[in-house]
Amino acid sequence: MNKFTKFNLMALVVGFSFLYVPIILLVIFSFNESKLVTVWAGFSTKWYAELFNNQSIKDATWVTIQVAFISSTIATFLGTIAGIVITRFGNFKGRTLFSGMIYAPMVVPEVIIGLSLLLTFVALAMDRGIFTVTLAHITFSMCYVAVVVQSRMSSYDDSITEAALDLGSTPLKTFFVITLPIIMPAVISGWLLSFTLSLDDLVIASFTSGPGATTLPMKIYSMVRLGVTPEINAVSTILVGLVALGVVSAALINKYQKQQTNPQT
Amino acid sequence: MKMNETIKPFIQFRQVTKKFGDFTAINNLTLDIYNNEFFSLLGPSGCGKTTLLRMLAGFEKPTDGRILLDGEDITDIPPHLRPINMMFQSYALFPHMTVEKNIAFGLKQDKLPSNKINQRVDEMLDLVELTEFAKRKPNQLSGGQCQRVALARSLAKHPKLLLLDEPLGALDKRLRDQTQFELMNIQEKLGITFVIVTHDQEEAMTVSNRIGVMDKGKVIQVATPNHIYEAPATKSVAEFIGNVNLFAGIYKGFNDTGSKLQCEHSDAVVYSSQSIDVDIGANIWLAVRPEKLEISKTIPDSEYNILKGQVIDIGYGGSFSTYHVKLPNGNMLSAIRANRERTSEHSITWNDDVYLHWSAKSAIVLTN
């Protein structure tokens, strides 16, 4: 019953092929000599060269990086607090609403979130640009961070916190000296998750951004609408490569940390 | 250790109630614990003993009532400001700190100079015999070693009171027995008051000066281990501590022999030397511990407290044997007898007809 059967193996092979073949093809064709993305004409890196000369792409990349960094950092801060509040603060007044607001953004369609935020910015007479996109990204990212932190906290031994209090450490100090270091891997995962979500967001950015603040996904989207070219493949490959690097190193760091701090549970 | 009523209690629970929503965990409880005692809170799961301990530590606030420590009302003081330390059931060692740093943590909160801290940490490491492990992290220690670190950490600040929450539960029997004696020695040596929560009655009896038996949020009886065992206040205490034979019946009065009980469902009349203040005809119980029941194949030489039955089962325990005897009225009694001889023609075996006998002094009477 618990044997790893041929069926299981097949499911994994088929499943992972399904997941990865499109990406692999994408990468391959970014090195295509010709302009087509379906007929191989030889190996060439010219599309990457074109990328480096494409100012609008470079600008968009810079905007995206700024937004991603700033929004992830603030989102991690807010989301960590929210995650701890949800797990530790018991039944406070307004808890249902709070938890609703934490889980909803993960499932509410992006077009609704984007529209509502834009209308809010208009109502508050705010000019749309990098600032508003960042605010929007913080808002939905913090919920993902909260969920990651909440998940970590649910397996956190509360008696460790109690022990610290018992030994004379104030609640605030306990959080910084005991709790935070222990859940740090989860907090960092939260940051990485926010970063990726921000990097990747098209819909909400389209609604909440403004002139001069075109993000990379927005730029790619407009390029796609004009026609499929290997230049898009090249941009995609770079992004995929960076993300892969990030995820693999995060996983390795996580594994290393686990060996260092966690007892034999 | 004799309890002198004129000594002021060190810990006082005054009419403490704790409710969790609709559920009452602690019900109007009043309890005194004295300085330098090794006091156990004993009871079945859910009796409220852990809640009581946590209220003492400050992790739960009483819904009603006050808690006093050394005369001072600590009910509203948060845990990090109480001169009390706790040893947790899960040890709760800080996983990202070494053994040394774990023990030093409490001392650092008091902002002691570092040389004093180091000195104290070394003292503690010495006390629990873990000096070579100072630089290790918790995940590099065995269960028993973790427990010692937890103990050292909780004693480092020399608290007025040490609370122990089922500290020996995770240890195997041999280590548990050894640690029990170590705890007793440390408590006497350092002169700190220990309050321990446990569901293991053997443990409570071994280590404590006094035991508080709890059930359903109330303290049923507070007494020395000896008293609890030989003079339980209620049926539930008698049944919870050790094994006991209970005879239900009707009170028939008191004479030279003692309190007389007419057994339920039988003709037998049994006696206890203890006097009791109930009306004749009231329902009472007689309790006799199995080791006080003499079992023999021949009729004992006595006028009363003799019952005849058949051996249904025998449990061999090495140094002693437990005999389960069925009476004609269907009741089952258990008698324990030391296996004094290696082999004997007088050995009792299955299906033997036997006589059970006890002295009136060995039985006590219970009303509830």
Place this chain on the structure above:
Amino acid sequence: MPATKLNLINRIFNGKNAVIGIPYLWLLVLFLFPFLIVLKISFAEPIVAIPPFSSFFIWGESFWPTIQASLYNYIFIIEDSLYINAYLASLKIAVISTLITLVIGYAIAYSIAKSPTRWRGILLMLVILPFWTSFLIRVYAWIGILKTEGLLNLLLLSLGITDQPLTIMNTNLAVYIGIVYSYLPFMILPIYANIEKLNISLIEAAADLGCRPFKTFWQITIPLSMPGILAGCFLVFIPAVGEFVIPDLLGGTETLMIGKVLWLEFFANRDWPLASAVAVILLALLIIPIMYYQKTQEKAIK
């Protein structure tokens, strides 16, 4: 100040409440409040102005403003079959995609859970990796595959499986493929987390009592992994209903999903009030699944 009032203020502004307050306030202002604004604007009319909708409050001489609201947009939506069809089509596509994703996702999650322990970390990472890669890029990748001159047709034609190129691109089928592909990690992860925590001894007990493996799977494993299944389905279904990028890039003119409708009303037609009304109705349709999802998550915490 009387002692009780001071006490009350102290109790409200104590440390604990301040901590709760920070994320709470942020979400109230930037998540909840925006929905109210959408609601408000859905009652407005489009005008040529900046911003392009009529005011809700008209401030006149009296202290209280008069409210200018109309149900015009809602009536328009209800009467025009385009919108109703779009809502229904979105629900249908989302349901079917969710089911397909469930079948594939469960198979993968189950297989990972049963695989040798040393593989699992890597396998999970391989599942998560595409999720961290850009959504847009992954959808884009499928364009190259599904086009008439695309790689899939190339493969099928060269292998002789078909003699005419299949038209998959710009059809509903492409949308299904796109949604399943993009949302697969969202289904796999909760199910995997659930199966991994399952007590193996329950399955062993069933086997011990004579239950055949297939039956054990249906009667024990599946019901026990239900929380994971539900979480995965919510995580796929709810956002899929309002999905925009996939129908836009992979779907055709016949594929009118409500997310795309909203986008077009807003960006192409500049009709903010109508777009708002579309959003409100969409949210109303999804509110029950959303609340249900939140309930299951809360339960998981307790």
